[in-house]
Amino acid sequence: MHGDLDEYKFFKEATLHICGSLHVQEAIDAFYTFIQDWIPCDEVEVGYYDNLTSTGMVLANATCKPELSSAPMARYSKSEWQRYRDALFSSGSDSFYINDFETADPIFALVERLHQSDHKNKSSLFIPLSMNDQDLGLIIITTYKAHAFTRDHTHLTNLLHAPFAIAMANWSQHLTLIQYKSDLEDDCRYFQKALRKEAGTHVIGSEGGLKEVMKMVAKVAVTDSPVMILGETGSGKEVIANAIHASSNRKQGPFIKVNCGAIPENLVDSELFGHEKGAFTGASKSHRGRFERASGGTLFLDEVGELPLHAQVRLLRVIQNQELERVGGTHPIPVDVRVISATHRDLAAMVKGRTFRQDLWFRLNVFPIDLPPLRNRPEDIPDLAHHFVIEKLSALRRKTPQVMTEGALDRLLSYSWPGNVRELQNVVERELILTPSGPLNFESLTPQQPAPSGQTDDEETPETLNQAMARTIHKALVACNGKVQGKGGAALRLGINPSTLRARMEKLGVTHKKKALHQT
Numbered sequence: 001m002h003g004d005l006d007e008y009k010f011f012k013e014a015t016l017h018i019c020g021s022l023h024v025q026e027a028i029d030a031f032y033t034f035i036q037d038w039i040p041c042d043e044v045e046v047g048y049y050d051n052l053t054s055t056g057m058v059l060a061n062a063t064c065k066p067e068l069s070s071a072p073m074a075r076y077s078k079s080e081w082q083r084y085r086d087a088l089f090s091s092g093s094d095s096f097y098i099n100d101f102e103t104a105d106p107i108f109a110l111v112e113r114l115h116q117s118d119h120k121n122k123s124s125l126f127i128p129l130s131m132n133d134q135d136l137g138l139i140i141i142t143t144y145k146a147h148a149f150t151r152d153h154t155h156l157t158n159l160l161h162a163p164f165a166i167a168m169a170n171w172s173q174h175l176t177l178i179q180y181k182s183d184l185e186d187d188c189r190y191f192q193k194a195l196r197k198e199a200g201t202h203v204i205g206s207e208g209g210l211k212e213v214m215k216m217v218a219k220v221a222v223t224d225s226p227v228m229i230l231g232e233t234g235s236g237k238e239v240i241a242n243a244i245h246a247s248s249n250r251k252q253g254p255f256i257k258v259n260c261g262a263i264p265e266n267l268v269d270s271e272l273f274g275h276e277k278g279a280f281t282g283a284s285k286s287h288r289g290r291f292e293r294a295s296g297g298t299l300f301l302d303e304v305g306e307l308p309l310h311a312q313v314r315l316l317r318v319i320q321n322q323e324l325e326r327v328g329g330t331h332p333i334p335v336d337v338r339v340i341s342a343t344h345r346d347l348a349a350m351v352k353g354r355t356f357r358q359d360l361w362f363r364l365n366v367f368p369i370d371l372p373p374l375r376n377r378p379e380d381i382p383d384l385a386h387h388f389v390i391e392k393l394s395a396l397r398r399k400t401p402q403v404m405t406e407g408a409l410d411r412l413l414s415y416s417w418p419g420n421v422r423e424l425q426n427v428v429e430r431e432l433i434l435t436p437s438g439p440l441n442f443e444s445l446t447p448q449q450p451a452p453s454g455q456t457d458d459e460e461t462p463e464t465l466n467q468a469m470a471r472t473i474h475k476a477l478v479a480c481n482g483k484v485q486g487k488g489g490a491a492l493r494l495g496i497n498p499s500t501l502r503a504r505m506e507k508l509g510v511t512h513k514k515k516a517l518h519q520t
């Protein structure tokens with residue numbers, strides 16, 4: 001029936017269809033259409049043998065009667081599949097047919113019964129697949145008619161054993177990779193969410209002392225421009241960097257932080273840009289640097305002023321070219337990263353002193369944001385303190401809320417906070433530990449406490465305590481539209497008793513009259 005030429009044509013075209021796609025369903029659809037001209041066929045099914053679980057499953061099928069076929073991904077039970085595969089492989093041939101399921105090994109009828117079709121009126125050709133003594137699965141070509149197949153058909157299907165075995169090995173590896181990829185993406189989303197939660201996206205003071213800063217955040221977030229956040233230690237630079245990332249188009253991508261001052265000088269290049277296996281002693285594996293990890297997202301270079309000069313040169317090149325070369329690498333890797341840097345140092349002075357490259361400074365400083373120290377935004381202190389009390393109470397697993405004494409806010413407001421918000425956070429934690437129950441008074445915090453040198457040497461003359469207090473009360477009254485007590489009133493906002501607030505307003509000459517309030 002088939003000459004050599006026909007066989008060659010059949011083999012070539014069948015192989016092209018079978019191996020034409022890494023997506024099993026695509027390949028089987030193409031094969032199903034092709035095989036119609038050669039063999040009676042109403043359905044082609046791909047069964048996959050999972051070596052790990054020793055079970056079988058339907059990977060794909062193509063049919064003219066979908067209502068009769070088994071669903072893709074349907075699994076056979078372990079024992080069923082074991083009996084089935086023993087029967088399949090015991091035939092010892094590359095393919096065989098069953099024209100009458102009533103008289104065949106009962107396991108075939110049992111498996112056929114899993115399909116909704118009538119097994120009496122059908123014939124199937126089986127191609128059991130294995131490679132290097134490993135079972136891979138099988139192909140079943142079925143027609144809905146009894147006694148349909150002859151040796152001529154198996155003569156052709158024997159030829160398909162090798163192409164189907166190769167394709168099956170590729171399909172299963174491809175499926176495994178897709179599964180790994182989707183698991184990794186899922187893990188990545190999970191960890192990024194956890195990181196975002198850890199870093200905290202809620203910026204306290206966004207309606208108070210950080211209002212102007214947050215306006216700038218909103219403006220720059222939607223762009224991809226580099227941002228430089230300038231502010232003292234602990235003032236919330238990372239919180240602001242996070243807020244920029246969270247409001248940007250990159251928010252679904254990673255937010256990767258690098259503390260440039262914490263990496264030993266000889267490891268900076270490898271940490272930022274990665275390295276190839278064997279690049280230096282101890283580089284036993286290739287390693288993706290933080291830049292590559294941040295691709296599609298934001299890289300936050302904290303304490304960028306601490307970067308050694310050789311890393312500055314490399315950093316400039318990466319930012320300019322949007323591609324990097326790993327240490328010991330030979331080809332450029334494209335990266336799509338938005339860079340936010342931060343420093344508490346005077347980078348302009350460092351540029352003058354030639355410890356920071358001017359060209360890099362220009363590149364990073366496209367959009368500078370000045371983050372005011374906490375002492376210059378005392379109006380945020382009550383909200384921050386309140387926030388940290390709640391946060392730390394929960395970390396200490398305490399259920400009873402703890403309020404502040406009347407003098408507590410005075411003490412918090414009159415302190416100069418050289419360590420900024422982080423110090424306030426620590427002070428609250430210490431106070432909660434020292435005062436396991438009862439109101440918090442922060443007695444250990446004295447206004448005389450001197451700020452460490454270098455931290456408060458602002459050019460501005462510091463405000464007096466009364467000025468700071470008057471400003472805070474005034475701002476709270478403006479925010480509350482002049483309301484002193486009750487819900488939405490300034491006393492509640494400041495966390496103090498209304499009568500104490502009134503006494504202070506009188507003493508400091510702060511009014512709550514709406515007209516006067518908005519004139520000052």
Ligand SMILES: Nc1ncnc2c1ncn2[C@@H]1O[C@H](COP(=O)(O)OP(=O)(O)OP(=O)(O)O)[C@@H](O)[C@H]1O
Binds near residue numbers: 203233239
């Ligand atoms: N506005 C804010 N709202 C809520 N929490 C804040 C705010 N500012 C700072 N914090 C908290 O204070 C701590 C210090 O903030 P952060 O790490 O952002 O400061 P930093 O300026 O980056 O510090 P460093 O200079 O040491 O890198 C963090 O725990 C942060 O969550």
